[in-house]
Amino acid sequence: MKLNEIHDNEGATKARMRVGRGIGSGKGKTGGRGVKGQKARTGVSIKGFEGGQMPLHRRLPKRGFNNLYSTDLNEVNVGRVQEAIDAGKLDKAATVTVAALVEAGIINRARDGVKLLGVGELTTKLTFEVTRASKSAIEAVEKAGGSVTTVFAAGAAHRATVASA
Structure with missing residues (x-):
């Protein structure tokens, strides 16, 4: 041919x-x-x-309708965080915050905050500072010896002030 x-x-x-x-x-x-x-x-x-x-x-x-008070959260599984620690992208001594998750490449950009979900296994003792966390995620973190602190979402706070004005 x-x-x-x-x-x-x-x-x-x-x-x-x-x-x-x-x-x-x-x-x-x-x-x-x-x-x-x-x-x-x-x-x-x-x-x-x-x-x-x-x-x-x-x-x-x-x-x-469009809810003024809705939050658009990033969802992160504990198993994904453990993978990042194993790969050396996250520091296990530091507190895991939204900024740390963005820097590690686990989430592309921070929306109104992060919700921690319990899918996967966490073996490292970590301190989390997230907007929300599921019961299974809190159990998984505490089982590994860590702790979870919830902080108010920045985007939701802004929307609440706009709505009340």
Whole structure:
């Protein structure tokens, strides 16, 4: 086989229809657009328009709401922290804070704080300073001889002051 002998299978490609090229082409005159009116022109988008009737998306009620006090937390498993310690990315003598987790590459960026979850196994004695922690995570840390302290989320504090103002 040579490069100049390579080609598609028979019927694999189809020539595009050239519209507006005479009545004999099958797509001449109006070029498949019907006749007259706004939609026969180019560059028209009237999505959701129902001829003056109130459109469906405006007839239906809005649903849900955005909670001002919600927190967007990073979730970190104790097993992932142990992996970072084993790899030498986290210092086992220092307190594990949000900043330390970002620096170690466990989380990309700190959102409103960190929630510690109990998936995995922790064998190192560590002191955690996180926004929230699950019961299983606290048990796993205390079983390894460490402690968990919860601190108030910075982002949530900001939103609370904005909402009260």
